[in-house]
Amino acid sequence: MTDNLHQLRCFGCGARIAGADALPDFRCAACGDLFEVEYPGWSQRRGPDRPNSGALKWLWRERKSSSEALDQSGVWRFRELLPILDSFGNAVTLREGNTPLYHLHRASKALGIDQLFAKHQGMNPSGSFKDTGMTSAMSVARERGFEWVACASTGNTSAAMAAYAARAGLRSLVLIPDGKIAWGKLSQAMDYGAVTCQLMADFDGCLTLLTQIVKEAPIYLLNSVNPYRLEGQKTPAFEIAEAFDWDVPDHLIVPGGNLGNSSALGKGFREMRELGLVARMPRISVIQAAGANPLVRSFAASHGAELEPVEAHTRATAIRIGNPASWRKAARVIQDTGGWCLDVTEAEIAISKAELGAEGLGCEPASAVTLAGLKKLRAEGKIRSNETVVLVLTGHTLKDADYTIDFHRGTLLTEEESAGNEAEINARRRNAVVVDASAAAVLSAMRSSAG
Ligand code: F0G
Numbered sequence: 001m002t003d004n005l006h007q008l009r010c011f012g013c014g015a016r017i018a019g020a021d022a023l024p025d026f027r028c029a030a031c032g033d034l035f036e037v038e039y040p041g042w043s044q045r046r047g048p049d050r051p052n053s054g055a056l057k058w059l060w061r062e063r064k065s066s067s068e069a070l071d072q073s074g075v076w077r078f079r080e081l082l083p084i085l086d087s088f089g090n091a092v093t094l095r096e097g098n099t100p101l102y103h104l105h106r107a108s109k110a111l112g113i114d115q116l117f118a119k120h121q122g123m124n125p126s127g128s129f130k131d132t133g134m135t136s137a138m139s140v141a142r143e144r145g146f147e148w149v150a151c152a153s154t155g156n157t158s159a160a161m162a163a164y165a166a167r168a169g170l171r172s173l174v175l176i177p178d179g180k181i182a183w184g185k186l187s188q189a190m191d192y193g194a195v196t197c198q199l200m201a202d203f204d205g206c207l208t209l210l211t212q213i214v215k216e217a218p219i220y221l222l223n224s225v226n227p228y229r230l231e232g233q234k235t236p237a238f239e240i241a242e243a244f245d246w247d248v249p250d251h252l253i254v255p256g257g258n259l260g261n262s263s264a265l266g267k268g269f270r271e272m273r274e275l276g277l278v279a280r281m282p283r284i285s286v287i288q289a290a291g292a293n294p295l296v297r298s299f300a301a302s303h304g305a306e307l308e309p310v311e312a313h314t315r316a317t318a319i320r321i322g323n324p325a326s327w328r329k330a331a332r333v334i335q336d337t338g339g340w341c342l343d344v345t346e347a348e349i350a351i352s353k354a355e356l357g358a359e360g361l362g363c364e365p366a367s368a369v370t371l372a373g374l375k376k377l378r379a380e381g382k383i384r385s386n387e388t389v390v391l392v393l394t395g396h397t398l399k400d401a402d403y404t405i406d407f408h409r410g411t412l413l414t415e416e417e418s419a420g421n422e423a424e425i426n427a428r429r430r431n432a433v434v435v436d437a438s439a440a441a442v443l444s445a446m447r448s449s450a451g
Contacts (some may be wrong), residue, residue: 003083007038008035010035012028012328019037020144022227026225037230051275064107074096081234081238084231090136092138093165099239105359112385113378120244120393122362122367127156128364132236133229134232141220147448148173149173150174151172151210153181155205157319158189158196182402207223230264231264236392237272240390251282253370253377256324257321259330281336283340288369289346294322305331311322317365347421350425351428353365362396371392408429
């Protein structure tokens, strides 16, 4: 008896192959596109043979109170919807997922949207959403007997991969762009024992090089071109639906970098609808930084049919990506759900990040594009006040403390970048002040602090 019920289907030409037959770079031998995991059994089971959605919903909730490692994982408690392993006993888990969904009190009020929430994926074991995809893909790596795993990364993938590799007893290789990743993330890769190479290249260059390397040596590629990553990363969609009692929010807003996450969440909602677990899909919108916006340009030029890579620049280093691998999948999610793709400036990102901090949540800069994007969508009349909106916060605020400190010290943005937003920026800044060690000086500092 195997737990494995999947095959791979090429997103481009539709070719189907067994999971074990994928090439090391996870590209289709016929057309070069990426694969998606599919479960042929699901479509064959119709009528009374369909999975009993009521029983599954009950089981998944029940597992939350179990003491089994697999049940305690917010990914594997949904394992009926990711049968990718020969044995679920091979899963490598750090009890990822089950992340909180917070109501955003202040932003709700400011934007006039009552039902505004943040799904905080930064509350995962290594501090980002990558853990949900790493548990699934690392488990496949271990089951298939690999000794080495590798990724190119803007930081979070490498932190997650290094942690899960260490748990699995595998060696890990990280390629990162020199000087362009946040220290918190680099420190994690070191702490978890990865071989870390800083290259004089951007993320896109690192991924291109790694693609060559995995063809020359038996190393398992763990970037989101690996379709098993997306299987874990689809599970926050299940958690969100569960949190809304199996209704879905009207609108989900996701940051876009290499575009694996938006693709995965879209897949999660699509599968739930196909299996009759939910009745509809939310609109899914993808927000990019203005300096790293190839998908936004693609939508403007060809409604997501062609993509021209760009040279990427943004202080939100996690999404500093000019040639996103999963762009076709993400474009389809946006098109199928009636979502939007837009970009936001460096100042808009910084202000939104500070606002999320002031809600007591905090997140890393790349996550804050979601709130910045929501503000734009709301201003353009694309989101009504009675809609339920969920922002996906992808990384923890401590990942990039330098960015936060620079913002509050007033050294983050250039004059040009801040132009027109000075008042809003200054209202948000809370720089630490040096004062005498006396009660009078501290009380005076309190009194002179803005609102
Ligand atoms: N937010 C954070 C915090 C990220 O680390 C990333 C991607 C994204 C958003 C974008 O997600 O690539 O699926 O569209 N970080 C990758 C990395 C590229 O290497 O850590 P995406």
